[in-house]
Amino acid sequence: MPIPTSDTLADRLPAEVLRCLDDTGQTYLDSIDRIGSVLKQMHCSRPLVVIDRRAVTASNLSATVEAALADVDCLWFDEFTPNPTSEEALRAANAAAEHRADSVIAIGGGTCLDVAKMAALAGSENADRQSDVCRGGSTESLSPLPLMAAPSTSGTGSEATQFAAIYVDGRKQSISDKRMRPAVVIMDPRLHAAMPASIAACTGMDALSQAIESLWAVGRTEASARYAQAGGRLIAESLVSSVCDADEGSRFKMMWGAHLAGQAINISKTTASHALSYQLTQRFGIAHGHAVALTLGPLAAANATTDATNCNDPRGAEVVCGHVQQATSVLNATPAQMPSVMSDLLRQIGLPNSLSEAGIGENRLAEIAASVDPVRLGNNPRRLDTAELHELLRRAYTA
Template structure:
């Protein structure tokens, strides 16, 4: 067992997530947050969260005891898809309040905002400059970082990167200092999610698991974790599709566990073309991130299955990638009871979203320059087979 960070106590009776030094999992795990903070001896605690989700998830009730013997400050109202302006405002709060510990509670946007605030506050350069020139991020965090997700999707609680937008442009701050000292994953905090939000999160997690499995940067450990995540999530999402809801503690637990495993996997491998192509849909059209990713996943499965020795970018060769696609297909069919495309399409319909890219009605001449930037990104370069602009345009027009 990997020892937790110095000063942070082992949390008894909770499961440990593989691949992270101190990620704790279990129903009711959030009730142990006060114990963890006590073990940290943190006197000044900054809470980073949204408004509605903070109350609806039960997180507000859980952190109330923290105020008894320490100074708490709230940076609330975190918006979806955090902008550099929001992060800069948060960095200013960190500089003024000087917390011993930052706690991010919420969905991926709240967690990414907390991560960026905690790390960028320690830098001498302004947040906007750090975004443009990542090499300026050199100083370690000056405070602890505890992350508590209230959605099952992004896996941000266990990754070392955060997504921040500047206008329509997406940036990924990728730095070891982004990794939380402790993550607490309590599936019951996801119980209040509306179906559209739950669908978007679950599809993000499933896509991350698949992408990590075939990623060029994956290693043996991340591939094993990604494969486990695909199995867990395929079964759980098949159940969601049959029932039409996300109700029940067992189902919530499996979804949260699968999402966290997918997060561990992409922390090593990073994501690939489905994510690279999703960001413009989110930034320009407001399509939820997990939905934007899922709209690209089914056709990319077919695209990657057709790779050859002439266009394979994966170090293990085309046969390996084709085998991964075949196992993903077979696993989904066996555990979810439907093919990948039908699973993704059915869940999108359940959430009230378009089932295909072609339903968005996007104009090729307008989107071609945007796609050109996406397919030349590092995330797209992590795909086992190159993606061309014309490949994507064919899907937009279908």
């Protein structure tokens, strides 16, 4: 299969990025036109195509996608909302089963990819098993369908991960299975060119936060750190221009930077800013990437105070503080500078830069702090109790 690595990318991406891509274990295509030929190589002819039609239409690629899949028997699925539910995931899985799909293709943003992952995971199972899996049940003994992903946003990095975020009875649940990680990734810059500034801003902040959180996470490894640093540098140098100018060069770098941040977070997992963000999104409707970014600055400052009494990381407080310094250096900042640096960055890309500006009342902060899933906090390098979370939120309340 075509792999756009050194021959086609060497003049556009740093060598450290190319080395990272060589190690991901995924196959890369640089054009959505090639989907049909790849399906033939995989001996697949009946794909379920989970598609964000708005994103594809905005990119003027509807005819291109249809032509690329003209020789296979497709079933198209687009029945999902921005925060996908278990019911929507189940409908996608049912559609795959009814179509007797032999593969799944995702073309769209993080939501689209999450739904497609669930369809691939459960699409060959019976109805009862599908229902259980789509509600977060056991994924053992499943026979997932092959999955290809073509992301249209530069944010979640879902095309690089084994996770799908699904809302089950109103609560966000991360479903994990290594077999949900797409084998083939189509990184077509044309899909990213038409991203509205608001989406580029929110998804870009998600990608930046993933790179930074990955660098201080308890789950950090040597490999995740390489991905996070390489991706973080691309994101830092291109985020503002990607949002404000929408130029092709910046969008290209953001596409690959977000992908590497996804590779990093697939290994290290997320930390406290993501744990807090789920409450901000669920209760107040703040877009996910924006919600994460609102607490990232105060969290960096808090994590830099890790000591022997509050350290979660078995490598010790001194190592943690070094990791935090390395993480904030992505933005050429010290941990103490991060609250103001993040506030300024949010302002530059047109997003409210505090919880108060985002419309959250100060009287709701204690409620948010008390509602955070403590399991999700276990990967943060510094232990944070409810009172400390409340204080962190208070610092994020004003710019």
